Amino acid sequence: MFSYALRRFLWFVPMLLGVATVTFLLLHVLPGDPVLSMVGERYDADTLARLRAEMHLDDPLPERYARYLGNLARLDLGTSYVTGVPVWNSIRERFPLTLRLAAAAMAIAVVVGVGIGVVAAWRRGTPLDYLLVGGSVVGVSMPVFWLGVLLIYLFSMRLGWLPASGFGNGNPLYLVLPAITLAQASTAYVARITRSSVLDEIHETYVKAARAKGATEARLLFRHALRNALLPIITVVGVDFGSYLSGAVLTESIFAWPGLGRFTLDAILKRDLPAIQGAVLFMAILFMVVNLAVDLLYARVDPRVKLGGRGGV
């Protein structure tokens, strides 16, 4: 176990470097001129040239790469071209809002998804099962942003129950629609995995033994089968973390939620290079950390997991 964890940690460093390099290369082939987008066309050529020099935009690529890595090591993600605020400060300010949204969404996904999955497994083969399975397939196929649009139309425009956009100074009512939207794909996914894992467990001997002992069907499902099916479910929620980050960009843009996703999109639309770079890198690294944690947790909880193969699961 220890050597497996160590190996995963050692592997993490070159991966970090790889992700940092790819992010750098991607954004430094950017064809637009960040100076122009920053100051507009108000300035003469000399001023623009001076600004370019100040921002080191004319330096050769290897030099910029070396400086980028050096700054990165000191957690310096540069300063936004647009606002002049250090990118790391903006991320620290925005990220908790995204985390709050993602946590609410994850809670919905787990509770609703597991509920649907267990009920479908319990009533397997009945119309209810087909309805729930069908619903979850539709849920996986529906674009996140479209669900957001539907919810806004129904609950805030037609019924007027919930606010359509904004943060509302932390008022939880503002969290409801974005959280449901962000949870959608994951809920459907969790439901499918729960159903199939519970059905896998149902054929295990221990469930048969419990049934023979006279346990009720509901007890079999919740006390026995679900408990053992939880591991794959936890893994799925963890591995699916990337969909929360991707989804946050879409969800936050529809609901004007002032989190990291919205920040990223704004940066892209304004061609704010350091901000894009910082935000993308931050989310990619976060995703890697979560994946690593899930793998280690999985290996620790389930002794049947082979520790040899790297990047198992």
Place this chain on the structure above:
Amino acid sequence: MAAVPAVSTDVPARSRSSGIAPALRRFAAQRAGVVGLALIVVTVGGGVFAPWLTRYDPTALAMDQALQPPGPGHWLGTDAFGRDVLSRVLHGARFSLEVGVVSRIIALAVGASLGLLAGYYGGRFDQFVMRMADVTLAYPGLLLLIAVMAAIGPSKTALFVALGGVGWAGVARLVRAQVLSIKEREFVTAIRSLGASDRTIIVRHLLPNVLTPIVVIFSMGLGASIMAESSLSFLGLGAQPPHPSWGSMISSGLDYLRVAPWLSLAPGAMVTLTVLGFNLLGDALRDLFDPKLGRATRR
């Protein structure tokens, strides 16, 4: 596989029974797959025959016709510029399908070639390819696409490059894993001992054996590509106006959601139905050909 018939009869041992007719019968028995196929026929057909199915030009402006509700003249109403929504939705199908198919072909061609070569030759090349795949998959999918689109600027070609360039990694991993298990099988050893070249082994013997999973991930990946394209277009990073695309139609309809909800609802329903079709078909194909493929194809 004419070279060594006696040995290669071993190969399709995995499939329960061979032949097209039984396979079709098994497929027909899977209702979900048939529903998926039907959805695809409708959406693809709508896209292909769009110019003949509607008499309106999807980009022609008619301000006097603006924001008409769905009715006999315009089945799905008109947008703020008086353009027929049905015509735009159908032409949007062309765009989404074109982007989906071309980018998937790029992803499969690159991913399958690299996966085949990496799995067969191993060594440094394998290491390099797999590390590149690891880095690509280390990003949350849409985020990398957003970064790529921001870097090259929104255009149809950029969508091909971005979706293909991000999609190759999953394909390469899967194909490599298949090759690793196949290349140790007896029939490959037999062929090699008969003096077959690497090229013959890879092209004539390994490739046909990884085609099945490739077909399955093509269908599943197509749904994902279409979803990704509409997400990018929704964010303004994909199709550019006045070109009709489902994602950009949903986003431009948002301004009129209260007075003309059909502007966003119709294209969104199309994305959902199309992606649903490919997902159902992909699931059915997977169950049909290779139940073991299971979770590897999903992320």
